[in-house]
Amino acid sequence: MFIELNNLKGLIVNLDSFKQETDIEWSNISDKVKLLFFSNDKTRLINISSIRNNVYTSDNDPYAYFINTTCFAEFLKIMSLHSYEVVFVSSDIDNIKNALNLPLGTILVSDTNVTDYTRICYLPDFEVSKIDEINDIINDNINGKMSGYFAELATTIFKWGEYLPFNHAYAVISEKELNGYKCSIVCGGRYFNTHDERYKVHQLSQRIINNKDTMSQNAVFLPVFEQLVKFVDSELSKVDGVTRVPPRPSEIKNDRFLNIIGQICDKNGYTDLAHGIYCNSDYPTQKNLNAEERLENVRGKFSARMRFDGMHVILIDDVISTGATAFECAKVLYENGAKKVTILVLGVNQLTNSWRSTYYKDLRCEYCGALMKMRFNSKRLERPAFFGCTNYRNGNCSNTVDYITGIRTINEQSEISTLTVADSNSDIDLLF
Numbered sequence: 001m002f003i004e005l006n007n008l009k010g011l012i013v014n015l016d017s018f019k020q021e022t023d024i025e026w027s028n029i030s031d032k033v034k035l036l037f038f039s040n041d042k043t044r045l046i047n048i049s050s051i052r053n054n055v056y057t058s059d060n061d062p063y064a065y066f067i068n069t070t071c072f073a074e075f076l077k078i079m080s081l082h083s084y085e086v087v088f089v090s091s092d093i094d095n096i097k098n099a100l101n102l103p104l105g106t107i108l109v110s111d112t113n114v115t116d117y118t119r120i121c122y123l124p125d126f127e128v129s130k131i132d133e134i135n136d137i138i139n140d141n142i143n144g145k146m147s148g149y150f151a152e153l154a155t156t157i158f159k160w161g162e163y164l165p166f167n168h169a170y171a172v173i174s175e176k177e178l179n180g181y182k183c184s185i186v187c188g189g190r191y192f193n194t195h196d197e198r199y200k201v202h203q204l205s206q207r208i209i210n211n212k213d214t215m216s217q218n219a220v221f222l223p224v225f226e227q228l229v230k231f232v233d234s235e236l237s238k239v240d241g242v243t244r245v246p247p248r249p250s251e252i253k254n255d256r257f258l259n260i261i262g263q264i265c266d267k268n269g270y271t272d273l274a275h276g277i278y279c280n281s282d283y284p285t286q287k288n289l290n291a292e293e294r295l296e297n298v299r300g301k302f303s304a305r306m307r308f309d310g311m312h313v314i315l316i317d318d319v320i321s322t323g324a325t326a327f328e329c330a331k332v333l334y335e336n337g338a339k340k341v342t343i344l345v346l347g348v349n350q351l352t353n354s355w356r357s358t359y360y361k362d363l364r365c366e367y368c369g370a371l372m373k374m375r376f377n378s379k380r381l382e383r384p385a386f387f388g389c390t391n392y393r394n395g396n397c398s399n400t401v402d403y404i405t406g407i408r409t410i411n412e413q414s415e416i417s418t419l420t421v422a423d424s425n426s427d428i429d430l431l432f
């Protein structure tokens with residue numbers, strides 16, 4: 001799902017990131033969207049401008065947008081579109097990473113099946129393997145059938161008792177070696193931490209935080225984990241048993257995935273391995289530690305109660321960041337005979353881009369002006385998420401806005417304005 005997009009009406013394409021022989025493929029892109037190509041190669045731009053209708057080109061310094069929005073504002077002006085109506089497309093990973101600083105939808109075109117773990121914390125809204133596949137995203141968006149990361153779609157409730165209707169759902173598949181052991185890592189979606197501007201509008205991230213102490217979201221997470229385990233079983237490698245990153249001894253009552261594992265194993269015939277591994281002593285929080293400190297912090301903290309000889313074990317957790325805790329658990333499973341360990345999480349922690357805060361404007365209550373925050377009805381999970389006035393608690397204001405209206409308003413408020421260009425020009429006029 002696109003976080004910054006209200007309606008998809010145009011693609012802004014970094015043409016230089018694609019091989020020239022693929023230029024003809026853009027003629028197949030749905031004519032429901034405008035296309036803007038930017039490139040340093042003027043001849044290439046002239047050739048591509050005739051492949052279909054509604055094509056725009058720019059040889060404006062394409063890399064200027066890395067440090068400011070002037071270039072993008074110029075593109076939007078050429079296309080007569082708002083930033084919440086366009087998506088940035090590139091086949092260059094670093095290029096996408098830079099674009100993530102801006103409130104824009106992003107599509108990475110990349111033909112690798114497995115996501116490189118070093119860039120898993122900079123995921124685009126979509127990753128497709130061929131230019132043609134962008135049409136699926138366009139058609140889904142226009143038909144109101146959402147596509148995107150599976151766990152994000154499956155936890156986004158926006159109508160009474162109704163999940164987002166979705167056509168194309170993806171998981172992020174990656175691999176990593178740590179402590180001398182290799183694991184497959186399957187992530188249901190992205191997790192934006194509480195310092196990230198996107199957290200404010202992202203149901204999966206807020207539900208994960210909501211669940212930490214209360215387990216209030218387990219009814220929403222159970223079918224998500226179940227589908228993901230079955231996905232690993234059928235698409236990656238046959239699954240024998242399921243366990244989780246065990247809680248610290250002091251938090252043993254908050255063993256939040258114990259019940260979920262029991263239900264998934266009962267129903268699908270996997271072995272419940274939750275009691276096979278435990279945390280032998282408390283360790284301080286992993287927050288604010290770097291990757292090496294995290295490894296050191298959890299070293300030797302987990303032990304096995306059994307052998308896992310020849311088994312493919314799934315190790316579930318809610319979020320993965322550096323992977324230190326999950327890999328320390330995987331090490332114990334491997335040392336006790338496991339043949340393969342797959343780490344399975346709802347979300348992979350995305351790195352915060354401080355620049356984004358320049359664009360994001362909070363949702364404010366139209367009656368009292370107070371901040372509006374996303375809320376869930378914890379007793380009736382099938383009820384949709386909504387934005388509620390923070391003056392509610394002191395009884396002064398009970399204003400609410402439905403989820404879709406809320407995120408659309410935030411996107412409209414946070415757009416890259418085409419006025420940026422006019423403003424900077426008028427400044428120059430004044431100076432000289």
Ligand SMILES: [Zn+2]
Nearest residue numbers: 365368389397
């Ligand atoms: Zn209010």
